[in-house]
Amino acid sequence: MDLGIKGKKVIVTAASKGLGFASAKILLMNGAKVIISSSNEENLKLAYDNLKNLGELSYFKADLSKKEDIDALFNFAFEKFNSIDILVYVTGSPKAGKFMELKDEDWNYASNLLLLSAVRCAKRAAELMKNGGRIIFSASAAIKEPIMDLALSNVIRISIAGLVKTLSKELASKGILVNAVLPGYIFTDRVKQIVKNRANKEKITEEEALKSITKDIPLGRIGDPEEFANVVLFLASNLSSYVNGACIPVDGGMLKSVF
Ligand SMILES: NC(=O)c1ccc[n+]([C@@H]2O[C@H](COP(=O)([O-])OP(=O)(O)OC[C@H]3O[C@@H](n4cnc5c(N)ncnc54)[C@H](OP(=O)(O)O)[C@@H]3O)[C@@H](O)[C@H]2O)c1
Numbered sequence: 343m344d345l346g347i348k349g350k351k352v353i354v355t356a357a358s359k360g361l362g363f364a365s366a367k368i369l370l371m372n373g374a375k376v377i378i379s380s381s382n383e384e385n386l387k388l389a390y391d392n393l394k395n396l397g398e399l400s401y402f403k404a405d406l407s408k409k410e411d412i413d414a415l416f417n418f419a420f421e422k423f424n425s426i427d428i429l430v431y432v433t434g435s436p437k438a439g440k441f442m443e444l445k446d447e448d449w450n451y452a453s454n455l456l457l458l459s460a461v462r463c464a465k466r467a468a469e470l471m472k473n474g475g476r477i478i479f480s481a482s483a484a485i486k487e488p489i490m491d492l493a494l495s496n497v498i499r500i501s502i503a504g505l506v507k508t509l510s511k512e513l514a515s516k517g518i519l520v521n522a523v524l525p526g527y528i529f530t531d532r533v534k535q536i537v538k539n540r541a542n543k544e545k546i547t548e549e550e551a552l553k554s555i556t557k558d559i560p561l562g563r564i565g566d567p568e569e570f571a572n573v574v575l576f577l578a579s580n581l582s583s584y585v586n587g588a589c590i591p592v593d594g595g596m597l598k599s600v601f
Contacts, residue, residue, distance in 0.1 A: 346580035348373030350427040353419055355406060355463060358385035360530030361480055362432035363393075364567035365574040369430070370397040372575065377422065379415050381405035381434065406433050406459035407451060416466035428578050429467035432480040433459055435532055436494040444493060452494040457501050464509060464520075474517025478577045479506060480570075483526040483593045486601075503589050510587030519586045521577050526593025527555055528565040561594035 347369060354366040358380035366378045366389075375398040380386050383403045390401045400422065404415040419426055436452040437444075464477055481502040488496035502522055509520040527533055541551040556563055570592050576582050577590075591597050 345372055347578060350374045351423040352376045352428040353426055354430040355379050356432035356434055358382060358389040360532060361525060361528060361567055361570050363389055364571035365430045367393055368571040368575045369578060370399060373397065377402055377419055379404045407454040409462055412459060412462045416470065420470060425472040426467060426470045428476045429463060430478045430574055431460055431463050438491055439493060440491055441493040448494060452498055456498045460502055460505060468513055468518055471518050476578050477509065477518060477520045478574055479522040481522050481524050483524045483591050483597055485524060486597050486599050506589060507587050514586060521585055522589040523573050524589055524591040525570050526591065526596040528567055528570045530567055533564060559594040559596045565592060565594055
């Protein structure tokens, strides 16, 4: 089946590891031309070396908390491709913590990393989408059910849902479809660290910590990055031509809310 990905010009942010890496990989495997970016050159080069045999790939270092880096990334994409077709936006993780523990500077930094970066990337991407396109945000299942001790994520990421709805209405006439994927627990370095932290905090083994997370997931396990990336591929492909303004959980059924 032709998914319509072959030859598409794609930017994937925060792609040196985890969800972004898996998304870049599956898009490359389906024939897209991909620019990966992240804030650490060493990680990025490693990811580039791991993926370069799969297709047309380049990389560009950009810290998403900095406007000038985002501008430089999109300028690089413009010089390379002249236009783009697909943006897969993933970002770094905010600091964990309860509301009363967080300082003003934490809110400022997290706003740049989680919200303004999404706004800036979407704006530059839409400007470069000359023949329509897809904007796919990765956010978090926490936008539907807040997670304890993650006040920054719980409060700021929910704005991605507003951004998706707003852009899905404003950009539809340009042929740009805008959606989000909401990961629950997907087995990346981040989640491995969460498991480790929980084990240390509760003085239990990592295996027990993992069980305490998976007991709330109807499928009884944490997801693989490829299972997240499959949904990104769907949203990037011809198969999702009538999906616009949706926030799709990839959580093994973890969310309890109906909507
Ligand atoms: N995995 C899950 O189950 C899950 C669930 C809900 C939400 N999330 C969120 O999804 C995002 C990705 O998580 P992940 O699980 O893929 O984590 P991960 O495996 O730790 O990867 C994080 C990625 O973000 C990049 N990054 C970190 N800071 C950055 C910055 N300032 N600018 C640009 N890139 C940056 C890292 O690359 P460099 O270090 O090379 O910059 C890396 O490629 C995070 O925001 C996370 O909180 C994940």
